[in-house]
Amino acid sequence: xxxxxxxxxxxxxxxxxxxxxxxxxxxxxxxxxxxxxxxxxxxxxxxxxxxxxxxxxxxxxxxxxxxxxxxxxxxxxxxxxxxxxxxxxxxxxxxxxxxxxxxxxxxxxxxxxxxxxxxxxxxxxxxxxxxxxxxxxxxxxxxxxxxxxxxxxxxxxxxxxxxxxxxxxxxxxxxxxxxxxxxxxxx
DNA sequence: GCAGTGATCATA
DNA sequence: ATGATCACTGCC
Numbered sequence: 001x002x003x004x005x006x007x008x009x010x011x012x013x014x015x016x017x018x019x020x021x022x023x024x025x026x027x028x029x030x031x032x033x034x035x036x037x038x039x040x041x042x043x044x045x046x047x048x049x050x051x052x053x054x055x056x057x058x059x060x061x062x063x064x065x066x067x068x069x070x071x072x073x074x075x076x077x078x079x080x081x082x083x084x085x086x087x088x089x090x091x092x093x094x095x096x097x098x099x100x101x102x103x104x105x106x107x108x109x110x111x112x113x114x115x116x117x118x119x120x121x122x123x124x125x126x127x128x129x130x131x132x133x134x135x136x137x138x139x140x141x142x143x144x145x146x147x148x149x150x151x152x153x154x155x156x157x158x159x160x161x162x163x164x165x166x167x168x169x170x171x172x173x174x175x176x177x178x179x180x181x182x183x184x185x186x187x
Numbered sequence: 188g189c190a191g192t193g194a195t196c197a198t199a
Numbered sequence: 200a201t202g203a204t205c206a207c208t209g210c211c
Contacts, residue, residue, distance in 0.1 A: 090206090093191075094205090095207070095208075096192095167206070168207070171204095171205095
């Protein structure tokens, strides 16, 4: 590897900063949009993998007819009613783990679903690739959990984000058409 | 187009 | 205890 390239990469790594809890303590749609281009980082033992996030969805609160928190606080959704910056994982269709991060204020259930990062397309495949499951439920998005998110200085070009309705929520009435899915165009 | 797969929750 | 549902994926 040429020295110049190595120097640039080292500079990029040095500028990486783990997103703080305050980043997540905002409306889910804002967080979902700003998570694009950030890096989802997974550490297992000595191995560290960082994947650039290119697709997210926002579930914005109890009034959102697609949000799991709409039926109140249950065993599964309890973490969504807690503070922002914690992982919400759940199993769907008996097979696929989904990864979300809790956003917003305490007692107001909201989260962002990770639908794509790196070469993974789809929330189930992403969790399979990074070995994410029930063990992450309720853990903070920090290095000590082995799963966190970094800002590595990537800036999205103007008009670089596509907004569409969310996937797989046709039951959600008026909310099924709201553009709460965010996609990085050059992904 | 649709089967696979099992946790979760409401109902009883 | 039982049954419906489900923020998906991969193969037909």
